[in-house]
Amino acid sequence: MQIAKALSMRRVWDPRKIEWVIGALITAGAVYLHWVNFRSAGALWRDEAGVVRIATLPAAREMWSNIGHESCPILFPALVRAWSVTVGGSDAALRLFGFIVGLLMLGAVWLNGWFFARSAPLIALGLLAVSLALLLVLGNT
Numbered sequence: 001m002q003i004a005k006a007l008s009m010r011r012v013w014d015p016r017k018i019e020w021v022i023g024a025l026i027t028a029g030a031v032y033l034h035w036v037n038f039r040s041a042g043a044l045w046r047d048e049a050g051v052v053r054i055a056t057l058p059a060a061r062e063m064w065s066n067i068g069h070e071s072c073p074i075l076f077p078a079l080v081r082a083w084s085v086t087v088g089g090s091d092a093a094l095r096l097f098g099f100i101v102g103l104l105m106l107g108a109v110w111l112n113g114w115f116f117a118r119s120a121p122l123i124a125l126g127l128l129a130v131s132l133a134l135l136l137v138l139g140n141t
Helices: 004-007 014-040 046-055 060-069 075-086 091-117 121-128 132-139
Strands: none
Touching: 004 075, 014 091, 014 132, 046 060, 060 075, 075 091, 091 121
């Protein structure tokens, strides 16, 4: 009787705490994978090299006139250009840019979860975790 009473008195975790722990674990895994990709990625891919080539043209006017040859949003080459001017255009500097953008994306997902639901963003993190494009990028490192 006392064993059953002791087991029934055991404290059960709040589901919100479990959500936060799962979200933190997924985020820690994502940060680790970003770090592995940053440390062991090879040379830039063809599409990445194309964006860097256009973003680092000598004049901004040339960049804007050649932007139609790339399929990325217009903000990305502008950010790469600003990064290349301030930090540098080496492979390591550009990988650092990608690492920072990836961490900022995770931060944006967490802020979105906090502002809209005051909870961990499990659905968004889960969708990122099973994203085929993300798995292909991290699988090629």
